[in-house]
Amino acid sequence: MGSQRTNPGQADPELFASEQVITCRDDTVGLRAVIAIDDTTLGPGFGGTRWRWYPSPAAAVVEAQRLAAAMTLKHALANLPYGGAKSVIMATGDLPLQGAEREAVLARFGDFVARTAGSYVPGVDMGTTPQDMRLIESRGARAFCDEVDPGPYTARGVYAAMRAGVRHALGRDMDGVRVTVQGTGHVGASLARQAAADGAVVAVADIDAARADALAEELGSGSTVVDPAEAPFTDCDVFAPCAIARVLTVDNVGKVRARVVAGAANDTLDSPEAGAALRAAGVTVVPDFVANAGGVIQVHAGIAGWSDIQLSTALEEIGDRVTDILAEAEDRDLTPEDAARDRAARRLATAREDH
Ligand SMILES: NC(=O)c1ccc[n+]([C@@H]2O[C@H](COP(=O)([O-])OP(=O)(O)OC[C@H]3O[C@@H](n4cnc5c(N)ncnc54)[C@H](O)[C@@H]3O)[C@@H](O)[C@H]2O)c1
Numbered sequence: 001m002g003s004q005r006t007n008p009g010q011a012d013p014e015l016f017a018s019e020q021v022i023t024c025r026d027d028t029v030g031l032r033a034v035i036a037i038d039d040t041t042l043g044p045g046f047g048g049t050r051w052r053w054y055p056s057p058a059a060a061v062v063e064a065q066r067l068a069a070a071m072t073l074k075h076a077l078a079n080l081p082y083g084g085a086k087s088v089i090m091a092t093g094d095l096p097l098q099g100a101e102r103e104a105v106l107a108r109f110g111d112f113v114a115r116t117a118g119s120y121v122p123g124v125d126m127g128t129t130p131q132d133m134r135l136i137e138s139r140g141a142r143a144f145c146d147e148v149d150p151g152p153y154t155a156r157g158v159y160a161a162m163r164a165g166v167r168h169a170l171g172r173d174m175d176g177v178r179v180t181v182q183g184t185g186h187v188g189a190s191l192a193r194q195a196a197a198d199g200a201v202v203a204v205a206d207i208d209a210a211r212a213d214a215l216a217e218e219l220g221s222g223s224t225v226v227d228p229a230e231a232p233f234t235d236c237d238v239f240a241p242c243a244i245a246r247v248l249t250v251d252n253v254g255k256v257r258a259r260v261v262a263g264a265a266n267d268t269l270d271s272p273e274a275g276a277a278l279r280a281a282g283v284t285v286v287p288d289f290v291a292n293a294g295g296v297i298q299v300h301a302g303i304a305g306w307s308d309i310q311l312s313t314a315l316e317e318i319g320d321r322v323t324d325i326l327a328e329a330e331d332r333d334l335t336p337e338d339a340a341r342d343r344a345a346r347r348l349a350t351a352r353e354d355h
Pocket residue numbers: 126150151152154182183184185186187188205206207208211228229242243244245264265266292293295
């Protein structure tokens with residue numbers, strides 16, 4: 001199955017973990033990109049285009065493959081008719097390209113996406129915008145997220161997941177629950193606002209200190225700013241990773257003091273062993289690929305013509321799904337992530353039988 005996880009921190013990518021891995025190069029515009037199509041059992045491989053700096057081509061391939069595999073799981077669990085895929089464009093400098101240089105890279109990338117003939121459909125991810133998706137479409141490729149920022153919808157789904165995690169682990173609503181949000185961007189800021197509105201005591205952290213300060217001030221009394229590197233280990237009830245991947249590792253999970261981990265960042269755990277250690281320590285980890293499906297659900301709602309009520313119901317159902325998965329994990333003596341992977345595998349197996 002394409003959705004098997006590649007080994008964490010490995011030097012060499014496991015190319016055959018994905019259905020297809022495509023490297024894209026054009027020296028005339030300075031393009032180096034990777035498209036990973038993990039699994040197309042449920043439909044075309046849909047997943048965002050991430051544009052950032054990578055230490056090596058192998059690191060870019062590993063990231064594309066891991067994120068593509070997570071998209072397979074995300075779509076399977078959210079009952080969406082898409083496979084899993086992801087692409088990464090390797091940035092060459094510290095600052096994002098702008099203007100004509102940016103357009104030239106994206107146009108060429110769009111040509112490569114078009115060659116996949118719809119088996120890969122990109123969307124917005126870190127470093128890319130709806131405008132970038134429109135440029136890719138202008139080259140004859142199919143692209144999603146070309147109009148609406150999915151961030152607020154992702155945040156609504158993550159909050160439903162967080163509430164379900166807190167109810168399961170702590171048996172209470174959010175009033176008075178201490179939440180630490182790492183990353184105050186599109187998703188993290190909206191998540192922090194929702195939690196604070198329900199009476200949670202919210203601490204925020206960001207490497208952009210001014211952004212974290214402004215949010216804490218907006219949230220008002222009781223809200224504090226914490227060191228971004230220490231955010232996963234603060235004394236709180238819920239840790240919400242909403243910044244970068246793999247913040248919880250086998251080496252640092254012993255320092256986690258939260259009782260619940262629920263956030264938006266993809267690939268929060270660096271390995272299944274980190275998940276097992278957290279479970280042994282009594283920490284409830286809501287699988288990221290279940291919690292952060294709100295953005296892709298919103299994209300699908302637009303394509304399928306859902307009403308606002310249908311979309312809101314589907315976002316709230318993320319919470320119900322989390323409740324079911326946490327209960328199944330407990331019954332079967334599994335980590336929540338393994339229980340969720342198992343569910344996704346069952347859906348993929350059924351779909352293959354139906355083909
Ligand atoms: N936007 C979506 O719809 C969506 C959907 C699914 C998953 N996600 C994931 O959620 C996470 C957040 O997405 P976003 O759209 O809010 O991104 P964003 O770029 O808007 O915000 C990320 C924030 O994290 C901060 N940050 C970066 N490194 C940090 C660190 N080490 N410690 C603390 N803060 C740090 C950045 O300064 C920024 O403010 C990402 O991992 C993304 O892959 C987002």
